[in-house]
Amino acid sequence: MKRTSMEGVACPVARSLDVMGDWWSLLIVRDAMLGLRRFGEFQKSLGVAKNILSQRLKHLVAHDILEVQPASDGSAWQEYVLTQKGRRLFPVLVALREWGAEHCFEEGEPRTVMLDAAQGLPVKPLELRAADGRLLDLQDTRLVREPPER
Amino acid sequence: MKRTSMEGVACPVARSLDVMGDWWSLLIVRDAMLGLRRFGEFQKSLGVAKNILSQRLKHLVAHDILEVQPASDGSAWQEYVLTQKGRRLFPVLVALREWGAEHCFEEGEPRTVMLDAAQGLPVKPLELRAADGRLLDLQDTRLVREPPER
């Protein structure tokens, strides 16, 4: 009766959600991308119970999304920083951000916006493109098994 | 002690996860994008308990991500199909797919790949670009509150 696992499944979406599919993990990663590093910083930002945060941080470390480092300020505490694998979640968060900004706010309700730091202009919405650069939508795509089954 | 809600929060990521942040919802949307429509099809594909599926479908309908339609084959049953808002989750699933494909499989383990249907070639990985087209990474971006607080 355990929470169903997608370990053996061939769909990468299912695999991702198997690791990141709980409520807090992506928010922790989001905060880590904003520069938060310390247990207390995450706890304050998210308002999550400390036992849950502890559990989630361990989970993310175990899956090589965060790693534990000695504190950068010279104190004896430790910090949680994103690994390469964790930083690669950036497009996922950008996509969620775009969808949320477009569909989960009332007209005029204040929200945060992602800017290109160099120019100070909003970033371009994510686009899916073909190898030759054509813009693709859901119905322009198809899924196949790779490597093909014999 | 309810499951924490992000309703009043200004971060669009948090708002998105408030709606889509449970384990099954995104998988249901994924299946809907693959063309599944009927209760039984989702149940068979996901292996989820029927009460949970029922609950999730209601949730997605309530949030205007799926809508209920009379069956397209003329029978008296009903179907669940994606709304515009639901279809807009496509980039989120693509991003999750890319991350999962890259980081959640062993070498050589079979996985599904997304092709451009017209050419039969794999799609280009998602890229975040600035308004002027420059490729952006996490550290090239910045968040601001919009509209700015007085």
Next chain:
DNA sequence: TTTGAGTGGTTTCATGATGAAACCAATTGA
């Protein structure tokens, strides 16, 4: 060098969410 505040957790316990199975009504096919 003690002391008191702050940090980073773990433990405990009540409650909510999940999942399996049984059940049931309406629809469909034979």
Next chain:
DNA sequence: TCAATTGGTTTCATCATGAAACCACTCAAA
């Protein structure tokens, strides 16, 4: 007309979550 299929709902045991209390360690100041 009768049995199987579809699309659920109900029930109940178990798991996960969250709040609060607790605790050990670090650090800064007296």
